Amino acid sequence: MKKWLYITIVFIWAIPSGFAQLKTYSFEEAEKLSKENPKPFVVFIHTSWCKYCKMMENSTFKNPEIIQLSNTDFYFISLDAETKTTIHFNNHAFRFKPNGQNTGIHELATVLATIDSQVVYPTVTILQTDFSIVFQKGSFFNAKELLLILKKNKMIVFSKSFIKL
Numbered sequence: 001m002k003k004w005l006y007i008t009i010v011f012i013w014a015i016p017s018g019f020a021q022l023k024t025y026s027f028e029e030a031e032k033l034s035k036e037n038p039k040p041f042v043v044f045i046h047t048s049w050c051k052y053c054k055m056m057e058n059s060t061f062k063n064p065e066i067i068q069l070s071n072t073d074f075y076f077i078s079l080d081a082e083t084k085t086t087i088h089f090n091n092h093a094f095r096f097k098p099n100g101q102n103t104g105i106h107e108l109a110t111v112l113a114t115i116d117s118q119v120v121y122p123t124v125t126i127l128q129t130d131f132s133i134v135f136q137k138g139s140f141f142n143a144k145e146l147l148l149i150l151k152k153n154k155m156i157v158f159s160k161s162f163i164k165l
Contacts (some may be wrong), residue, residue, distance in 0.1 A: 008142045017053050020067045022076055027089040027108070030075035034129060040153065047081050047112040052140040053122040063143035066150070068142040074126075080165065081109035090131045113138060126153045 025033070030041055046053035060066060070076045084096040087108050088103070094111070098104035105119060111131075113123035122136025124146070130132050135153050 020071070022061050022067045023054060023071045024078050025075050027077055027079075027087050027142050030077055031089055034075060038129040040074055040129060041077055041131075042070060042150065043077045043079055043112055043122040043125045043127065045079045045081055045121065045125065047121050048093070050121040056122055056140060056145050060141055060143050060146055063147070065147055066143055069147065069154075074150070077111055079106070079112070081113065081119070082107055106115070112136070126150075 005149040034041075044056070046057070050071070052060050082096070082104065083106050086096075087094045089108065094106060094108035096104050096106050097110075100154065110119060112125045113119045113121065113136075115136060122140065123136065124141060125133055126135035126149075135157065137149075139150065
């Protein structure tokens with residue numbers, strides 16, 4: 001009986017530590033934190049109705065390597081392109097802009113997800129610590145593809161920061 005009790009306790013204790021979660025920030029939080037600890041921003045621009053966005057949320061962003069790299073080397077921000085919340089970022093107030101009876105797009109999503117004059121979902125945008133865009137692509141990424149992008153851009157951001165010193 002004691003043996004099963006110990007096994008159960010160890011099993012319950014081990015489960016939460018085995019499931020790391022992707023730490024997400026608001027733009028305001030990430031901007032504030034970056035003043036003390038500068039890191040690039042990864043922004044995932046999506047909508048609630050986009051099936052490829054959901055696929056990335058349920059697979060790519062659950063990958064342990066993506067989670068580990070994102071949590072340590074980036075500020076990860078998930079932006080619903082149809083949020084009606086005003087976002088204060090980089091000394092601007094970005095708002096939702098209606099374009100129909102029950103439709104519209106957030107100004108910040110327009111800024112970060114416009115590629116070739118068209119907003120694309122999902123879009124992954126990586127911002128340098130000065131908020132300039134160093135990577136932007138609208139596409140579904142599997143974990144392997146996104147991992148390569150994050151590693152490559154981590155090196156680019158690091159080398160740009162090193163050159164500025």
